[in-house]
Amino acid sequence: MKHTLQSADAETEPSDLEDHVGYNLKRAYLIIQGGFRAALGEDGLSPRSYSALSLVVQYPNISQSEVARTLGIERSGLVAIVDDLEKRGYLIRSTVPGDRRVHALVPTKDGMHAYATASTAVRNREKRLMSHLSEQEQQTLVDLLKKIRAREE
Amino acid sequence: MKHTLQSADAETEPSDLEDHVGYNLKRAYLIIQGGFRAALGEDGLSPRSYSALSLVVQYPNISQSEVARTLGIERSGLVAIVDDLEKRGYLIRSTVPGDRRVHALVPTKDGMHAYATASTAVRNREKRLMSHLSEQEQQTLVDLLKKIRAREE
């Protein structure tokens, strides 16, 4: 124990938390996520809608279950997301000839355009928030983050 | 557009999301956070209670506002956290001679012991989840994460 009466040192002396990976991940994520929302504006896509739209644009006819699996969230959680994207006119729930259970998600022209615009904004904002890291450092960071995930999947 | 009818490629072909810093941060954080909860068990401390307790143990007599500021959350959000820690018997809300508005947070013996145990468990679990990264890589990752935050504060 370092103090018994006063402890204003929380600002000067580094806390134990600082060397926790989880804590640092969370704090960094909150910064980047804040940038994300700022980049996409008041009624812009949420991170999860953006992620889903990204997959739909890149893999047209992907099913809701596939999107959920890829994003690592539950099937049920995807309903609201797809509802949102459909309401915005960014995709349609289409049908698949062979299997009438499946909803194939197809991006609209609007959806593809909106994604392109949003993607550029998000990337630019991320670049700005990371501009005090060198290109090399940014690449290393992403590589290491992927490596954490690599073991799980 | 790469496909018009079928797209099972979401698993083979890397998605656009993969090079977003935010996306990779979130996925990595979810893995580490899952490990955290597994390490602390069913009725264990939540990440935020653990973080708060960590500060209280390291900086006895820290105020709620100081904890909130350090963790980057709202003052109001801390009430429930401190309630939780108090109910567990890990700290007490004490008073400060000079200023009767402030609650100085003081860890109990139980609190210090619980933190030591939890801290070890969390660190071990993090180490295990990161064991496929070299020591050098782990250190680099934490350093880069801190660097993102360094600009904001």
Added chain:
DNA sequence: TATTGTTATACTCTATAACTATA
């Protein structure tokens, strides 16, 4: 006037369980 702790409230994200229609 400003600050500390507090309450009330609401919103987002997410998970679980159960249902339906298909397979």
Added chain:
DNA sequence: TATAGTTATAGAGTATAACAATA
């Protein structure tokens, strides 16, 4: 039996606004 999508529901986590006590 199993799977895709859906609904209902509940629980974290967090933010905002307003309040009382105190500075």
